[in-house]
Structures are given as C-alpha cells and as structure tokens.
Amino acid sequence: MEFKGKIWKFGDNINTDEIIPARYLNTSDPEELARHCMEDADPEFPGKVQPGDIIIAGANFGCGSSREHAPIALKAAGVACVIAGSFARIFYRNAFNMGLLILECPEACAALEEGDTVQVSPDTGSITIEKNGSVLQAQAVPPFMQNLIAEGGLMGYVKKKAGL
Amino acid sequence: MGMTIVEKIMAKHAGLDQVQPGQLIEAKVDYVLANDITAPIAIKQMREVGAEKVFDKDRVILIPDHFAPNKDIASAEQCKMLREFSREQELSNYFEVGRMGIEHALLPEQGIILPGDIIIGADSHTCTHGALGAFATGVGSTDVAAAMVTGETWFKVPETMKFVLNGKLNKWVSGKDLILYIIGDIGVDGALYKAMEFCGDTVDELSIEGRLTIANMAIEAGGKCGIFSPDEKAISYVKERTDREFTPLYSDADAEYVEVKEYNVADIEPQVSFPHSPDNTKSISQVGTVPVQQAVIGSCTNGRIEDLREAAEVLKGRKVAPDVRLIVIPATQKIYLQAMQEGLVETFIESEAVVSTPTCGPCLGGHMGILAKGEVAIATTNRNFVGRMGHPESFVYLANPAITAASAVLGRIGSPDEL
Numbered sequence: 145m146e147f148k149g150k151i152w153k154f155g156d157n158i159n160t161d162e163i164i165p166a167r168y169l170n171t172s173d174p175e176e177l178a179r180h181c182m183e184d185a186d187p188e189f190p191g192k193v194q195p196g197d198i199i200i201a202g203a204n205f206g207c208g209s210s211r212e213h214a215p216i217a218l219k220a221a222g223v224a225c226v227i228a229g230s231f232a233r234i235f236y237r238n239a240f241n242m243g244l245l246i247l248e249c250p251e252a253c254a255a256l257e258e259g260d261t262v263q264v265s266p267d268t269g270s271i272t273i274e275k276n277g278s279v280l281q282a283q284a285v286p287p288f289m290q291n292l293i294a295e296g297g298l299m300g301y302v303k304k305k306a307g308l
Numbered sequence: 309m310g311m312t313i314v315e316k317i318m319a320k321h322a323g324l325d326q327v328q329p330g331q332l333i334e335a336k337v338d339y340v341l342a343n344d345i346t347a348p349i350a351i352k353q354m355r356e357v358g359a360e361k362v363f364d365k366d367r368v369i370l371i372p373d374h375f376a377p378n379k380d381i382a383s384a385e386q387c388k389m390l391r392e393f394s395r396e397q398e399l400s401n402y403f404e405v406g407r408m409g410i411e412h413a414l415l416p417e418q419g420i421i422l423p424g425d426i427i428i429g430a431d432s433h434t435c436t437h438g439a440l441g442a443f444a445t446g447v448g449s450t451d452v453a454a455a456m457v458t459g460e461t462w463f464k465v466p467e468t469m470k471f472v473l474n475g476k477l478n479k480w481v482s483g484k485d486l487i488l489y490i491i492g493d494i495g496v497d498g499a500l501y502k503a504m505e506f507c508g509d510t511v512d513e514l515s516i517e518g519r520l521t522i523a524n525m526a527i528e529a530g531g532k533c534g535i536f537s538p539d540e541k542a543i544s545y546v547k548e549r550t551d552r553e554f555t556p557l558y559s560d561a562d563a564e565y566v567e568v569k570e571y572n573v574a575d576i577e578p579q580v581s582f583p584h585s586p587d588n589t590k591s592i593s594q595v596g597t598v599p600v601q602q603a604v605i606g607s608c609t610n611g612r613i614e615d616l617r618e619a620a621e622v623l624k625g626r627k628v629a630p631d632v633r634l635i636v637i638p639a640t641q642k643i644y645l646q647a648m649q650e651g652l653v654e655t656f657i658e659s660e661a662v663v664s665t666p667t668c669g670p671c672l673g674g675h676m677g678i679l680a681k682g683e684v685a686i687a688t689t690n691r692n693f694v695g696r697m698g699h700p701e702s703f704v705y706l707a708n709p710a711i712t713a714a715s716a717v718l719g720r721i722g723s724p725d726e727l
Contacts, residue, residue: 157585161672161673161691161694161696162693162694162695166345166696167674169345169375170382172348172349172352183700184693184694187700203497204497204500207497207530208432208691209672209691210429210430210432210446210447211346211448212346212349212430212448212449212450213345215448216349230497233500233501233532234432234448234527237447237448238447241448298453298454299353299356299357302357302359302453302454303357306357308357308358
C-alpha cells in the first residue's frame with residue numbers, strides 16, 4: 145500500500161506538549177484534538193495540514209508525556225505518516241497501538257525540504273523523493289509490530305487472545 | 309552471562325530463565341496504573357473490545373490527580389468516568405479526592421509498589437517507582453487497556469546504561485540536581501529506549517525521596533526506566549508500609565551494560581534547566597540575572613516531605629518577593645498533614661506563599677498557577693517545554709526546592725547562599 149504525500153518539516157525533540165498541549169487534554173475527542181494538533185510547534189499547522197500529508201522530523205519525535213492524545217490528534221488531523229530520525233519510546237508504542245504509521249529514517253530530515261512530495265512504501269521502508277527521484281531507506285517495521293498491525297492494533301490482538 | 313536487575317525482573321515476569329537486550333517478551337504485570345487524562349481512553353478501549361472485567365480488581369490503580377479537584381466541566385466528566393468504572397469493577401486502588409495524591413508520590417507512600425514488581429502506567433513518570441527496585445515504565449492508554457484485560461503486556465528488553473555516582477554532595481545539591489546534571493550531560497534522547505541504572509556511594513547515601521526524584525526524570529533522558537538496587541534502606545522503607553511478600557532482585561557482578569557513566573558529585577552545583585528543554589542545564593553560578601514572576605514547589609518530582617522541608621528551611625523568617633507568586637503543592641494528603649504538623653505550612657503561609665491541595669495542576673499547565681504571555685516561572689517540576697505551564701510564549705526553568713524557594717524570595721533565579 146504505497147502512498148504519496150506532501151511533507152511538513154519539524155526539528156529534533158518535538159515533544160507531546162507541542163503535538164497536543166495539555167490545556168486540551170480535558171477531552172479525548174479526536175476531532176477536537178485535531179483542531180490543536182502541533183499548535184505549539186506551529187500555530188498555523190491545524191489550518192494548513194491536509195489529509196494524506198506527511199510529517200518529517202529529526203530525532204526523538206514524541207518525547208515527553210505518555211498521552212495517546214498525541215497520535216490520536218495527528219491521525220485525526222489527517223497525517224498519513226510520521227517519518228523521524230528516531231521516536232521517543234512511549235510515542236513509538238502508542239503510534240502502533242493506535243494505527244498511526246511511523247518510520248525511522250535518520251537521513252530524511254536533512255534530505256527533504258518543506259513542501260516536497262514523497263512516495264512511501266511501508267512494506268519495504270523506502271521513501272522516494274518526487275522532485276529528484278532519489279530514494280531514502282527507513283528501518284523496516286519489525287515483524288512483531290507487523291503482527292500487531294495485522295491483528296488490527298493492540299486491542300485486536302488482545303481480543304483474539306482473550307477469546308472475546 | 310550475568311543479568312542486570314531489569315533483565316532479571318523481566319525474565320521472572322515472562323517465565324524465562326534468561327532474557328537479552330532486544331528480545332521481545334510477553335510479561336505479567338503486578339500493577340496497571342492510569343489517571344484522569346489517560347484512563348478514559350483506556351476504559352473506552354476496554355469496552356469497545358467487549359471485555360467486562362479487569363484481570364484483577366486489586367491490581368488496577370486509578371488516580372484522578374492531573375486536573376483534579378475537577379478544574380472544569382470536561383475534566384469533571386473524565387474524573388466521573390474513573391469513579392464510575394472503579395465502583396463497577398470494585399477496584400481496591402481507586403483514590404478519590406481527599407484520599408488521593410499525585411500518583412507517583414502516593415503509590416510508594418502507600419507501600420503499593422515493591423522491589424521486583426513490574427508496573428506499567430499510562431503516565432510517563434511511572435518510571436519513578438524504579439527507585440524501589442521495581443521495573444516501572446510509562447505506556448499509553450491502549451497498552452493500559454490491554455493490560456487491564458489480560459494482566460500482561462509486551463516489552464522489548466532494553467539495554468541498560470549504568471550511572472555511577474560517587475562523592476559527597478555539595479550544600480543545596482539534591483537528587484534533582486544529580487538527574488538534571490545527567491540529563492544535561494547525555495541529552496533528552498541520551499538514554500532513548502534504554503534502562504538507566506543508578507549506583508555508587510552517593511546513591512547509597514541518598515534518601516528514598518532523593519532516589520524517587522532521580523528515577524522520576526529518567527524519561528526526560530528518553531529512558532525506558534530508571535532503577536536502583538533495593539538496598540536495606542529501600543527494603544525497610546517498603547516493610548514499614550506493607551505486609552505483602554516480595555522478592556528483591558539485584559544486578560549480577562558480571563551483568564553487561566551498553567555504557568557506564570561515572571560522575572564525581574563533588575563537581576556538581578545546584579542545576580537549573582533553561583527553557584525549553586530539560587537538558588538545557590546550567591550550574592546555579594552560571595545562571596546570570598533571570599527575574600521570575602512565579603515559583604512552583606511540588607509535582608511527582610519534588611512534592612515530597614523532604615522537598616517541603618528543604619523549601620521551608622530557606623523560607624523561614626523570609627518573605628516572597630513582591631512581584632512573585634509562590635505556589636506550594638504537597639504531593640499527597642499525608643505529606644500535607646505532615647507538613648502542617650511540622651509547622652512547614654505555617655512557614656509557607658507566613659512567607660506569603662499559597663499552599664494547594666495535592667494535584668499535578670500547574671506542572672502540565674492544567675490549573676492552579678497558569679502562566680500568562682511572557683511570564684517566567686521557576687519550578688521543581690520535570691518539564692520546561694514550550695507552553696508547558698501555560699501560554700506558548702511563557703518560560704519555565706527547572707530547579708530543586710531550595711533554589712526555587714530562594715528564587716521566590718530574591719525575585720530572580722538564585723541560591724539560598726545569596727539570601
């Protein structure tokens with residue numbers, strides 16, 4: 145399931161307070177959270193992000209709190225995928241558990257400019273830059289995580305395991 | 309080959325003799341924790357898959373502490389959801405306002421988390437409980453939902469970094485300064501995906517409170533957990549609080565570490581983290597002139613009795629500067645009461661600080677002390693990200709309780725030695 149999207153670029157250590165500020169955590173409604181997605185990193189982001197867009201970031205994306213509201217907000221805002229140099233570990237788990245696709249690619253941030261379009265192949269981890277055809281290789285998704293996704297995320301896995 | 313304490317705890321809970329870093333395991337958990345922000349999503353997830361009962365009514369802990377006492381109607385609805393779910397499931401570890409405290413201060417105080425346990429919590433500062441020799445880590449609401457149903461979760465066994473702290477602490481240097489110094493040294497992703505094990509002479513001498521503060525901020529270096537060997541001090545701390553049986557585990561002498569960092573703490577001054585990242589640290593002597601409008605003493609990092617004593621020692625007989633609001637938040641009801649009995653609350657009020665009921669409150673910009681545009685706060689909390697305590701154009705500096713109290717009196721960031 146390859147897909148193509150326009151990128152929005154962010155730096156290193158984008159934390160969950162930037163992805164969804166705590167002042168909005170009195171709800172878990174995805175639409176409401178989407179209205180404030182990335183607001184403290186770029187106040188205009190919620191207004192300009194389009195469904196299918198891709199976020200590119202540096203190291204340690206999603207550091208800080210364990211709030212699952214962060215991947216929920218990104219997904220509800222229409223972000224198709226986050227490609228970062230590395231991910232904070234709780235965000236990494238949460239993204240898979242919520243079905244938000246994430247790819248680790250340390251070269252992506254330097255190789256891409258805001259507004260570029262990339263073609264992403266989640267199966268192989270390849271990221272093709274449309275303007276020059278060059279290909280970046282992201283770390284492939286570990287088999288265990290692929291199994292989780294195949295079961296429809298963590299709760300699907302649990303449902304099967306618990307015989308519900 | 310030997311194993312680290314984290315590897316041993318994981319192996320035991322996975323029913324294996326041996327585990328290695330990188331290995332994926334399914335492990336039983338002793339406790340599953342969530343709060344008023346994260347539990348509502350977990351409860352909804354659990355209902356969506358049709359699960360009717362939690363795996364063990366005594367092993368699921370729900371604590372409304374972030375936006376409680378309810379800060380607005382939406383928060384009241386979230387807290388209500390916890391309350392109703394706890395009644396329906398007959399949870400023995402639901403802590404209502406009046407009995408609650410900030411989760412990571414409350415659980416050790418109540419003797420709930422013990423050496424050798426595994427606890428997962430939908431709160432990133434769950435790593436605090438590693439101070440007692442437990443494997444404790446933060447996860448999201450869905451992980452909590454799954455574990456509430458099955459009593460299990462999956463882990464990738466982390467590599468362990470060892471931090472050896474030796475030497476005698478300088479005046480006004482506490483656990484907070486040690487962990488800020490380490491984060492400043494290795495960076496906010498310096499321990500990404502890894503366990504952080506703390507040891508050395510300094511650690512042996514540290515109080516349990518000091519260790520809790522250090523383990524609490526492991527997440528600020530990207531760590532999966534922070535952990536201490538459960539020595540005699542830790543064992544007697546928990547035995548005073550519970551009769552539950554436990555088996556403490558210890559790292560083998562030949563355990564393998566991905567990296568060993570050694571520090572002579574005699575070189576470490578009180579630390580201040582500048583906006584907007586916990587690793588942006590400076591020694592107090594290098595801070596320069598930074599006026600503050602607010603000072604906050606509290607949170608899961610530094611809201612314990614030892615922290616309040618340290619602050620009161622500085623504030624005794626002094627007044628908060630005219631342009632500063634000092635907010636003191638004892639982390640639990642028991643700490644609050646103890647602070648009253650010891651006369652600390654009197655000292656705070658006489659110094660013209662306000663004293664609040666336990667809540668996470670301002671630490672995450674929830675309530676009880678939100679910053680306006682352009683305002684600067686010094687806080688004993690754990691994060692100074694953009695907008696963390698209020699307006700996106702406000703500024704948070706992190707420090708220990710003594711520095712924070714002294715800064716409130718000085719009206720700028722400074723040390724008690726300047727008073």
